[in-house]
Amino acid sequence: MIEKLVRDRVKSLKPYVPGKSKEEIIRKYNLNPEDIIKLGSNENPWGCSKKIKEELLREIGNLHQYPEPVNPVLMEELGNFLDVPRENIIVGGDGADEIIDTLMRTFVDVGDEVIIPIPTFTQYRVSAHIHGANIRYGRYNKKKDFKLDVDSILDNITERTKIIFLCTPNNPTGNPIERKDIKKILESTEALVVVDHAYIEYSKDIYNVTKWALDYENLLILRTFSKIFGLAGARVGYGVANEEVINYMMRVKPVFSLTRLSQICTIAALRDREFFFYSREKGIESREILYRGLKKFKELKVYPSEANYLLVEIRNDMTSGEFCEELLKRGVIVRDCKSFEGLDGEYIRVSIGTFEEDRRFLEILKDIVS
């Protein structure tokens, strides 16, 4: 009886496959927490700012009160960090996922179109599908280290195109999109171009095209506290765009979704710029260690990356699932890429670890691959 009530879109939905959590692996393989090396979810292996603790304790006394829908202290700190006015920022309480959902709620009617070059972050597709969009796929070109195929975007633009998702550096491939290509797309369409900068702080320029949001009417920059700030567990993401876009989005954004404790975490993290730059420096170093280490295995092909992870192609007779299972047995969590549409072949994604984790991981790899 219930099935009759359910939307057809939901019946046909492939659910999002998240990276495995540490807790899950500990339970499944009966391992010690200390033995787990988690390189599966692009997290910051150095944790988060130590200054959060003190601030958090102060806030416990306010937990019974609803959060402020817009926290002015957070907006000010974030505006300073980005050097953009707070009127151009929207903050979400479920990481960038909430901003993506809010974009759909603001712009996408059933039958409208969304362009997604693949392989890329799965959530664009999931959210678009739930909200009734028709999805047109562009591509990142495997033969050119997954460089964006700009024509694959331009050729898909129609009168019903509402949103185009560009991820730079792209997840899970790690490659950046060139500025001139973003510009070309922005100027070829009236659709909203969403540039996902979730990993931008690990690339050459931590701001990249963020400030273009002040100049282009149809650009939204997506950013997050889940990566370099080390706050994936607090679920805070944000968008930067012109005021009109922000104002429309605020009408449909969940009002209270950003918890009191997450607001505090974010403010404290923004004030600890030292930890931020420490994470960036160490993170880039860790990526280089892994890149050099992985390159030595002749059965693996590792792609260059400007993010905090590396895409690795498995070129022996193992599937990515078998490969991941072998690693899991030895306490290493990496991401099996088979849930990413548009990746033909066998791929895994390896996130940066502490230098010690990198070393142990590369050592463990020798058991599995040559």
Added chain:
Amino acid sequence: MIEKLVRDRVKSLKPYVPGKSKEEIIRKYNLNPEDIIKLGSNENPWGCSKKIKEELLREIGNLHQYPEPVNPVLMEELGNFLDVPRENIIVGGDGADEIIDTLMRTFVDVGDEVIIPIPTFTQYRVSAHIHGANIRYGRYNKKKDFKLDVDSILDNITERTKIIFLCTPNNPTGNPIERKDIKKILESTEALVVVDHAYIEYSKDIYNVTKWALDYENLLILRTFSKIFGLAGARVGYGVANEEVINYMMRVKPVFSLTRLSQICTIAALRDREFFFYSREKGIESREILYRGLKKFKELKVYPSEANYLLVEIRNDMTSGEFCEELLKRGVIVRDCKSFEGLDGEYIRVSIGTFEEDRRFLEILKDIVS
């Protein structure tokens, strides 16, 4: 240019008007935090369990990791609290609001119908509107202390009815819906009946019809940690329904929306049953104090309530807005009910305070009304 991209539904949306936050009032009226009496958002004036603090500190070291999408410890504690299997529970990371949104995403296609008796919690309407539903309004009958008019529901059921929202005790009126009326509606339709029990712990029976969710295929019970558990700032709500409903909803629920810290808060709160029952006893006593106190003002009509707030009709020549403004100047935040559709007249909603806050509020009232 952007306006052309925005959905018509968003252009016509009346945004949700939340109760005013303490921080906002402190800034606006330049008051001391200690002088504010916040009776505007149906929060627990005794805060939350003191046991949360210690647990929270332990979790800070995990903040850089994504939360588990479903926390098995939380599910077990919640299952024990409700005495229902965990397969019948869905937990949301933006309070009951997320569960309401998830219901829409699961069941409502554009043009489907949702029945909402008014006056009631505004979020049902807002979420339904965003998701393209046509809303049919039933009513709580003012002439009978806002008792649900069952026929106003039954008469609105059509072949396109997907969801019927019943809030008991109802917000902002405080009255319960009789079990026989819920039963009659459940058995008159194949649509999903959502019974919102956000305030049920302050009524005569803290479970009320929760367990009916195991027997009826088309019933979802909505509950929350924001009220008696004193965790409005942590944004955790949940639904109880048969497994089929839960499984469909899990396909479209935001995957990571429940933060690590909120998971910890909820587990610790569920384990402190002493604080729970303390809050219930004190809360009901506070409601009685306010009810008796408010009844003495001949210019006010106070309605009986089984929740942690009281609906009050202003029967002098002041509007509810003017009345609230006078209270705000004196540091008291109550809820102006003019944003609730279906309330003709001038109403405010007063939440329970500590006994001392109740006393000060009733004293301050004498300045404003006779």
